[in-house]
Amino acid sequence: MNDITNKVAYITGGSKGIGFGIAKILLNNGMRVAISSRSLEVAKKAAAVLSDDPTKILAIASDVSSMADEMNAVKKTTAHFGQFDVLVANAGVGHFAPIDEMTEANWKATIDTNLTGVFNSVKASIDPLKKSRGYIITIASLAGANFFETAAAYNASKFGLVGFSQAIMLDLRKYGIKVSTIMPGSVASYFNNHQPNDADAWKIQPEDIGQLVADLLHMNPRTLPSKIEVRPSMPAGK
Numbered sequence: 001m002n003d004i005t006n007k008v009a010y011i012t013g014g015s016k017g018i019g020f021g022i023a024k025i026l027l028n029n030g031m032r033v034a035i036s037s038r039s040l041e042v043a044k045k046a047a048a049v050l051s052d053d054p055t056k057i058l059a060i061a062s063d064v065s066s067m068a069d070e071m072n073a074v075k076k077t078t079a080h081f082g083q084f085d086v087l088v089a090n091a092g093v094g095h096f097a098p099i100d101e102m103t104e105a106n107w108k109a110t111i112d113t114n115l116t117g118v119f120n121s122v123k124a125s126i127d128p129l130k131k132s133r134g135y136i137i138t139i140a141s142l143a144g145a146n147f148f149e150t151a152a153a154y155n156a157s158k159f160g161l162v163g164f165s166q167a168i169m170l171d172l173r174k175y176g177i178k179v180s181t182i183m184p185g186s187v188a189s190y191f192n193n194h195q196p197n198d199a200d201a202w203k204i205q206p207e208d209i210g211q212l213v214a215d216l217l218h219m220n221p222r223t224l225p226s227k228i229e230v231r232p233s234m235p236a237g238k
Ligand SMILES: NC(=O)c1ccc[n+]([C@@H]2O[C@H](COP(=O)([O-])OP(=O)(O)OC[C@H]3O[C@@H](n4cnc5c(N)ncnc54)[C@H](OP(=O)(O)O)[C@@H]3O)[C@@H](O)[C@H]2O)c1
Pocket: 012, 013, 014, 015, 016, 017, 018, 019, 036, 037, 038, 039, 042, 043, 062, 063, 064, 065, 090, 091, 092, 093, 113, 114, 117, 139, 140, 141, 142, 183, 184, 185, 186, 187, 188, 189, 190, 191, 192, 193
């Protein structure tokens, strides 16, 4: 098993939901973690819940749709912890409407966050990851393989992200950088203004995606699970 103790991960959008669950599990596995939000106050609040040890946790304000923000976030993470081993490109939004009702603003927000946002965080991380022979994990979706009504923007962003992730996996493995994309089904998070509640028990929980990320990082470096679909084991509501 690969030893991940003290390794450093930067998780985009770690203030709540899946990113927060991943941060929790990586900290439990002895890693050090930077989480981002568009708001420093929100990132700091989430970081305080995760750990009171500043040598383990760092809160960063960054909008993934800004290359300058992401460059700054990776620099801050590396300077704070002295190394940079893992990027989890998780930040994402969902705007759902039939195409005749979809606004240009919501189309742009979806593509700029879910697709260009991952491009920005990956570009910002490549140099330090070459040094550490590190790992990029992108959080795509089953909506990156299955289309549905009202999801033109979301489907386009996630189909694009799955393709992007697979292509960079081939580009980067010669540097010892591993790339995996995780494609979750329904997760009990705050996605699309949802409030997690008791009726979400059948869904994947954010910590389960965290455990999957930890399992990938623990994998013997000679082996690379590059694309992982993950879904609730029971039908919706069961
Ligand atoms: N929930 C599901 O069923 C599901 C299924 C498959 C895939 N996913 C994917 O999982 C990822 C995480 O979503 P979630 O379910 O955890 O949703 P969530 O609970 O709404 O959390 C979204 C996170 O992304 C951050 N974020 C949004 N826009 C951002 C931006 N421009 N820059 C930086 N951070 C940004 C949010 O931070 P702030 O709001 O604090 O800025 C928050 O931390 C997304 O990529 C989503 O598409 C979710």
